[in-house]
Structure formats: C-alpha cells, structure tokens
Amino acid sequence: MNTETSISTEEAILMAARKVFELKGFDGARMQEISDRARINRALLHYYFRTKEKMFERIFDEALERFMPLLSTWDQDLEECWEWKLKRFIITFITFLKTNSMLFLLREIIRKPELLVSKTEKHRKKLNKFVLYFDRLKQERLIRSDVDSRYIYVIIHSLCSFPLMNGIVFSYSLRISPKEYDELMTGYPEIISDLLIQLLKYQKN
Amino acid sequence: MNTETSISTEEAILMAARKVFELKGFDGARMQEISDRARINRALLHYYFRTKEKMFERIFDEALERFMPLLSTWDQDLEECWEWKLKRFIITFITFLKTNSMLFLLREIIRKPELLVSKTEKHRKKLNKFVLYFDRLKQERLIRSDVDSRYIYVIIHSLCSFPLMNGIVFSYSLRISPKEYDELMTGYPEIISDLLIQLLKYQKN
C-alpha cells in the first residue's frame, strides 16, 4: 500500500464525512454525498471505511477528542490571574467552536445518549476542574461568592457556544446577513470577557 | 366524521410526532415509531397525514408559531420598567423552552435553511423590536450604552436557550444527574435576571 496517497484519500474522505455529518447528522447523511464531496466513488468509500457506522464513529470520536481537552485547562498556569485565564479560555473556546460544530455533538448525543457516556469516560475525572477552580477563587475573595460555580459554568459555556451554533437564527433575527453576523461576532469574545469579569469581580461592599 | 374522536386521534398523532421529531429529527424519525407512540397503526397515520413530509411541516410550523410571538413582546407594556420587563421575558422564555425544543428548530433549519425564511416571513418585521427597545433605554440613560444592543440580544438569548438544550451535556459535565440538573435550573432564571440587570444598569461614573 502506498501510504501517502492512501492517507490523502483517507483524509479527503474524513473531511467530507465530517462536513456531511455536521450538516445533516448521522441519519440525514448519505454515503453518496460523502463520496461526491471527497471526489471519489462509493465503492472506494467502503474500501476505506467498511460501514457508515464505523465512519461516523471515527468522526464523532475525533470531534470529542478535540473538544474535551479544552474543558480541563482550569488547573493549568495557576499563577495567571483569573481574569486573564477566563479571557483566554473564552477566546480559545470561541475560536475553536468556529471550526468545530457543537451542534453536531449535541444532536448525536440526543439521538443516542450512550455516545456521551461511552466516549468520555476517560475524561470524566477532569470535568470538575472548573468548579474547583472557581470555588477556590471565591474562598480567596477574588470573585463574588453569591453565585453557584455551576451557574457560572453554565453561563460561560452558554455565552461561548450558543452564538455560534445559532448563528443562522441570530443573523436572521437581527436582520443582518450571515456575513455581517460573522463580522459582528469578531468583537464578541472581548466583550463578553470584559462583561463577565465585571460581573464576577469581588464586590467590596 | 365524528369530530371529537378524530381530533383526539389527530392530537395523539401530533403529540407523538412532535416527540419523535424532537428526539430524532426529520431524518431519524420513523413513521412506525410515531404510530407506536400514538398507539395506532401506520395505515391510520397515513389516513390522517398523507405523508411524513406533511406531518413534519405541520409540527415545524406549529413549533415556530408558538415560538415567534415570544420575540415580539418588547413593545408591549411600555410603562413597565425595563428591569421587570427583562425579568419577565427571561422567566417566560425559559419556562417556554422547557416544553418547546429549540434544538429541534435549529437542527431542521440547518438541515434545510429555507425552512427559516419561508416560514417566518410574516414575523420578520417584528424582529427588530428588541434592538429598538434597548437602543431607547440607552438614549434614556437607563442602561449602559457601551454594549451594542445586538450583543445584548445574543447574550440574553444564549443564556436562556442553551442551558436547556444542552442539559444532557451540562449535567454530565457538572457530574450531577439530569434530575439534579433540572433542580439546579429552577433557580437559574432568577439568577441570570438579576445578574443581567446588574450588568446592564447605567453606571453613573
């Protein structure tokens, strides 16, 4: 087997598959559409990935493996102040989400909840780092202590994730083009970083 | 035709269809599963709704028709202070979203973007009420003027919508059961109302 051509073909297939699965979901995706996008034929598709199921699993796993590490950064660079940490997280996360569809993951998890449990067991332990970190910030009186850290978690993630996955709807609701919406959103990470910092900062009185 | 039994059967079908479409999406939904849920047989399903397509259209339209009115409440009760207005919106919206899947709409719109345009034309005009209202609040120096009203729109909607549609993932990430997450979320509308009010309130200095 010539590894080089195989890999580029395999990569073409994976890129195409990812795109189609993200757009249409597992049930709506068609092997034909994937092979069209990869500019190969359907026989070759099955030659590289035996079944649609296996191909999906690969795409889904890779998506999760890209995603999970982002969630366990809260115990790194502990000397960094929380404002910077937060800001950096938000910018990194939003940048990441521009090329990684959260909706894809969510849709498939809702279709088949086992996907979440089976594929993330090894990351499970790391998931409480956020809450630990923010509870600590409260103890140290660096941030306000009257908001449950789990709410803070939900708030930050909602503010990062939803504007991107709901882009079509938001741009329609705001009566601007998707392009204009994208442009509007370039300033968004800065804005919410600053707002969240204002909001969370410990209030002296 | 005996209208009463028909309506109850039709309603059973619609309820079942809605549930299945919300869970599986159009492509993943099976007529068999819908008729099972409605406790009737597949022949009767087609007797009431000729095709899957037509049934879906009905479900989707109804979902949009429930949804859209919520977005055009910003020019009602103008004597009410903006804090109350905001709080009322948030509570109403979140309550609504508990029984109306935003993910369903989003998934189908992404699958087939025409759905959004074709089905909401008549509501399109009303969609700028939010921005108009908040721009006015800024003029009157009731809220801070350094945040684009469109960002405020995105922020409020993200904070309302995402925690519910991402419930499975959040409860997993926070390592609590879905039930515990629901309980946690009962306090959520109050919290974000208050936080948003703090954040938006006009700052004297």
Added chain:
DNA sequence: TTACTTTTTAACAGAATTGTTAAAATACTA
C-alpha cells in the same frame, strides 16, 4: 516494461422505509 497498488465502473443483493389498498373488525350514534 513489469508488477503492484489504487481507483473506477457497473451491477447486484438485501434491508429498511414510505406510502397504498381492500377487506375485516370495531366503535359509535340514531
């Protein structure tokens, strides 16, 4: 050129799904 690998072509089997139909069974109403 030769040997080998990759890719295409074209055909097909099998399964799942949608939608239809006719006749029988059941439920309802006058």
Added chain:
DNA sequence: TAGTATTTTAACAATTCTGTTAAAAAGTAA
C-alpha cells in the same frame, strides 16, 4: 338494532440506501 365512521389487519409496490463484488482501468515504482 341498523347504519355510519373509525380503526385494524395484512399484504404489497416502489423507492432509497447500504454494503458487496468482480473485473477493468489508471496510476506508481522498480
């Protein structure tokens, strides 16, 4: 009870999609 409307049963046609196969074609490297 008789007549009407609703629902079930069971079978079927048509289509779409997945996955397989064998042989041919094209590409690559020695």
